[in-house]
Amino acid sequence: DAKTTQPPSMDCAEGRAANLPCNHSTISGNEYVYWYRQIHSQGPQYIIHGLKNNETNEMASLIITEDRKSSTLILPHATLRDTAVYYCIVRVKDTSGSRLTFGEGTQLTVNP
């Protein structure tokens, strides 16, 4: 699985958009970008994933650059409950295994 690089921490004001970057310059053509988050002392939670097109769901939007070497997770209206560690993971999407390789992630703190 390709390695990812994320800033260790970010701050965001409540109600504003939180934009979390992730670099994955060695990503392969068949690797997807997944985002998970972990609120303190809870299990990680799946947010969104994508291959090359931008994706949106009820939680967030995922913007992947055209060369696929980086991506941005966007929380459009951050709330205090979005304070968590956000993990960007790159891996092949197949059914031969569910292993996730977590990096150190980004600690997002949403301030009132």
Place this chain on the structure above:
Amino acid sequence: KAGVTQTPRYLIKTRGQQVTLSCSPISGHRSVSWYQQTPGQGLQFLFEYFSETQRNKGNFPGRFSGRQFSNSRSEMNVSTLELGDSALYLCASSSWTRNNEQFFGPGTRLTVL
């Protein structure tokens, strides 16, 4: 649908003892993975079971083992506990037909004294 459940939620053991942790996946999910989370090493993959067979294994010593039952419930066992085994142990389940979206349980907090 009920989520992933793990028991017990908290556990205190002493060095040298062994421990068994249990995980019940989401109904219909046949894949169960285990992870260890420590402040120093972060989230690390232990192993994955699918249809009662170990499908993937992380880089952990043989003291860490697991199994999966026919109802997809899984257990992991750690023998001869060491202080460094103190961690949050997380279980995740996923569906064969889904896109590898992993659903994590709340974890078991193991403290080794």
